[in-house]
Amino acid sequence: xxxxxxxxxxxxxxxxxxxxxxxxxxxxxxxxxxxxxxxxxxxxxxxxxxxxxxxxxxxxxxxxxxxxxxxxxxxxxxxxxxxxxxxxxxxxxxxxxxxxxxxxxxxxxx
Numbered sequence: 001x002x003x004x005x006x007x008x009x010x011x012x013x014x015x016x017x018x019x020x021x022x023x024x025x026x027x028x029x030x031x032x033x034x035x036x037x038x039x040x041x042x043x044x045x046x047x048x049x050x051x052x053x054x055x056x057x058x059x060x061x062x063x064x065x066x067x068x069x070x071x072x073x074x075x076x077x078x079x080x081x082x083x084x085x086x087x088x089x090x091x092x093x094x095x096x097x098x099x100x101x102x103x104x105x106x107x108x109x110x
Contacts, residue, residue: 006087006094009062015097018058023100025051031076033102038083040095042102043076052077066094 010018029048034041044052049072056068056079067082081098083091 006065006084006090014062018062019097019100022055022097025055026099026101030102033099035095038085038087038091040081040083040098042079042081042098044079046072046074046076049077052079055079063094 008015025044025048029044029051030042031045032043052070056070059066060068065084065087067084069080069082071078071080081095083094087094
């Protein structure tokens with residue numbers, strides 16, 4: 001089994017569009033976020049379920065090296081993004097697009 005390269009396959013314009021789309025999603029629905037090493041946990045309002053699933057589908061196409069897990073409940077939609085060990089010190093850079101417009105006060109809240 002080959003490991004996908006740690007590189008986004010989007011063009012620069014498509015990447016900018018994607019980051020703006022994620023920022024809009026975060027402004028509207030992100031409740032909190034927390035990062036531990038190579039794992040980023042994002043908690044969205046339950047109304048965002050369809051958009052969070054769309055985010056995962058889109059990201060799996062361009063960033064196959066990341067692993068996504070979604071847990072949906074009545075209270076929230078939890079998205080876990082995991083980077084491979086090979087990401088090394090580049091994890092913050094990999095997670096930056098997922099934190100666009102993330103409320104600073106929400107960091108670490110649960």
